[in-house]
Amino acid sequence: MTTPPTDPRRPMPELPTAAEKALYLAVLRAGRIPLRELTEQDAGAAARLLELGLLEQYVPDGWVAAVDPRSAAARLGAAHRAGAADLLARADRAALALDDLADHYDAARHRLDEAPQITHVHGLERIQHRLLAIEAERYEEVLAAQPGHRPAEALGNSRMREALGRGAVADILYQPIARRTPHTVAYGAVATGWGARLRVLDEPFARMMIFDRRVAVISGAVDNRTAAFIEDPGVIAHLVDVFQRDFARAERVPWQILDGAELPEALGRVGELLAEGLTQRAIASRLGIGERTVAAHIARLRERYGAQTLFQLGRLMRDGAR
Structure with missing residues (x-):
């Protein structure tokens, strides 16, 4: 008798159950049993024992006899090993088949990494929306350079108070006009009470905000209606150095005294x-x-x-x- 080649797509045969083993032992004790009689006892178990090679049918007279389990075990082992080898070969073929796609993916990622990490946003509403999204990420540090006149509606940021309350750091740079503007003085008094540091530098400097030294926002037009959101680490490191240099030279201002606020x-x-x-x-x-x-x-x-x-x-x- 020859064993047919194993189809790796078919599931490997399961080992015999207790009922199938009992039926095998019954045939073994009897020596041989008519297939018809065996089927009447348990047709499912009889078919499984024939499939596993533990029973052999003699076609001319329709009798069934037990087969040495070691022979059946050898055939089952061979079938499992053949299936495993085929699965390993298929796994290797899958990796080779996708190699060309992997090359394309790596090339695309390389182009993306080389692309400038700068996004230009146009329109005050879109800029504000983008800033709100960044602030919602619960930043731990903000460095802000705000030259020129600060309108009242740009101050009194409750999100700033919430950030400082959880331990964030806020360093803000103004120009001297801030000391002569009552609503800016009032904001300075309140914000320093929250823990912010607001200083004045009597020099020209560019408008920018830096969040967690991860995202920098600078003006992209004279009217401030275009902003560039920068995520390039090298550019951000340079902007942080510029800000810290300016902030170190800036003058501390007694905002609360100017505002007449009482000392807590x-x-x-x-x-x-x-x-x-x-x-x-x-x-x-x-x-x-x-x-x-x-x-x-x-x-x-x-x-x-x-x-x-x-x-x-x-x-x-x-x-x-x-």
């Missing part, structure tokens, strides 16, 4: 202890709060009074206490 109680208490000459650690110990909290209060006081150093701040606080 916590800041006032820290200021009083600074005026007495206490160190940051001593102030934390006296007030029963952490040094980081004291450092944050001192940073706000420096912004409020425009103090360049801690020594200068202490002197300003002493002068104010007299």
Whole structure:
């Protein structure tokens, strides 16, 4: 008897069940059994044992006899190995067949990576929509250079307050006209109370915003009705350097004093202890709060009074206490 070639598309035969094994043992004990009688006992199990090669039918007289299980096991093993080898070969052929598509994909990605990562957006409404989408991603840092007059409707951003409340950093650069505009002074007083740093630079500088050093937005036209959204890391790194250089030279402004705002109680208490000459650690110990909290209060006081150093701040606080 010869074993027919295995078709890898057909499922591999399952191993015999308990019922099929019992029927095999019955045939083995009997020596041989008429196929008709065996089928009457369990037609499904009889067909499966013949399929697995555990039983052999003698066609002339219609009898069935048991076959050595080792021979059946060898045939089953060969069938499984042939199927596995064919599957491995098909897997290799699939990889080779898709190689040309992979080459095209890599070339397309390479062209995309080389493309300028700059998007030009036209129209104030579209620009605002794009900015809102960026702010909705919960940025952790924003660097903003805003030259010229700031209209009242451009201030009072509740999203800025929410961002600062969760610990974001906001550094904003204005020109001197901001100190002479009441609504900008009022905003400066409020925003510095939230934790923002607003400074004034008496030099020309370009309008831009940088979010998380990941996306930079610059004006693309004189009327500011076109904006370029930049995601190129090299360009953004350059813009960050330009901003930080300008911000370091800019003047601190006592926005809250200009606005006539009263000093919050916590800041006032820290200021009083600074005026007495206490160190940051001593102030934390006296007030029963952490040094980081004291450092944050001192940073706000420096912004409020425009103090360049801690020594200068202490002197300003002493002068104010007299």
